[in-house]
Amino acid sequence: MKPLFMWAGGKKKMxxxxxxxxxxxxxxxxxxxxxxxxxxxxxxxxNPQASFVLNDSNEGVVQIYRTIRNDVTKFxxxxxxxxxxxxxxxxxxxxxxxxxxxxxHAYDYHKWxxxxxxxxxxxxxxxxxxGIWQINKNxxxxxxxxxxxxxxxxxVYDKQNVMKWHEALQQCELMCGxxxxxxxxxxxxxxCYVFLDPPYRGSFxxxxxxFDDRLQEQVITYLEVARMLGSYVLLSNRxxxxxxxxxxxxxxxxxKFPVTYTAGRxxxxxxxxxxxxxxxxxxxxxxxxL
Numbered sequence: 001m002k003p004l005f006m007w008a009g010g011k012k013k014m015x016x017x018x019x020x021x022x023x024x025x026x027x028x029x030x031x032x033x034x035x036x037x038x039x040x041x042x043x044x045x046x047n048p049q050a051s052f053v054l055n056d057s058n059e060g061v062v063q064i065y066r067t068i069r070n071d072v073t074k075f076x077x078x079x080x081x082x083x084x085x086x087x088x089x090x091x092x093x094x095x096x097x098x099x100x101x102x103x104x105h106a107y108d109y110h111k112w113x114x115x116x117x118x119x120x121x122x123x124x125x126x127x128x129x130x131g132i133w134q135i136n137k138n139x140x141x142x143x144x145x146x147x148x149x150x151x152x153x154x155x156v157y158d159k160q161n162v163m164k165w166h167e168a169l170q171q172c173e174l175m176c177g178x179x180x181x182x183x184x185x186x187x188x189x190x191x192c193y194v195f196l197d198p199p200y201r202g203s204f205x206x207x208x209x210x211f212d213d214r215l216q217e218q219v220i221t222y223l224e225v226a227r228m229l230g231s232y233v234l235l236s237n238r239x240x241x242x243x244x245x246x247x248x249x250x251x252x253x254x255x256k257f258p259v260t261y262t263a264g265r266x267x268x269x270x271x272x273x274x275x276x277x278x279x280x281x282x283x284x285x286x287x288x289x290l
Contacts, residue, residue, distance in 0.1 A: 006131030007036030032179035
């Protein structure tokens with residue numbers, strides 16, 4: 001199983017750096033900022049018998065996950081129909097087609113069923129630019145990411161992977177809203193692993209959410225509450241050099257390592273954009289209990 005879509009800030013490439021800090025055993029997994037779900041994949045493959053609580057504030061993304069869980073046959077049928085229209089086109093015609101579909105998703109989505117809407121958005125995400133989630137005024141404050149390279153050859157999406165997600169999501173409670181609401185689903189002494197991956201500090205890739213330091217402090221408070229309930233918690237973020245997390249770490253462990261951002265947080269140069277060097281910071285909270 002792999003992520004369903006590219007997601008700026010996704011953790012697929014970071015997992016090898018996290019492995020020595022991940023729990024060996026857990027009965028429940030909670031992820032309040034799901035995004036592309038790379039860490040959920042790790043957790044599911046580590047313990048497919050666990051129960052899972054997944055949340056994201058992005059309604060469109062959660063709708064995709066819910067539709068794959070609940071209506072995968074019609075979801076795939078819609079994707080196949082869109083693929084049949086898209087794949088035979090030249091790159092120039094694909095670009096026109098992409099923006100027509102994006103406009104339809106922005107203004108005419110009411111004519112679709114929820115499954116058709118979710119599949120259309122998923123198709124746009126698979127053909128859009130570099131895993132960036134962009135909201136535009138000229139797309140009715142809905143998905144407005146520009147087209148990507150549009151160089152797909154035989155397929156736009158991985159049908160087998162969608163079916164693997166369909167199976168995995170049967171064991172998941174999917175929530176869409178304030179990340180703090182998920183704390184109610186953890187339960188005291190539930191042997192839960194909680195992964196907190198909020199929008200990074202200093203990032204312009206905000207996924208349509210203005211996530212300021214007040215909310216970052218609420219994430220740290222969430223970590224402490226989860227620890228008190230007996231959960232193992234790992235919080236990831238970007239270190240911008242002002243000791244924000246160190247000053248609020250308490251007895252939690254802080255780990256840092258260098259990373260290279262290739263999407264969402266790239267450095268602008270005269271030639272365009274290039275990968276940007278940065279520092280990843282982890283705050284690790286061991287179960288505390290009351």
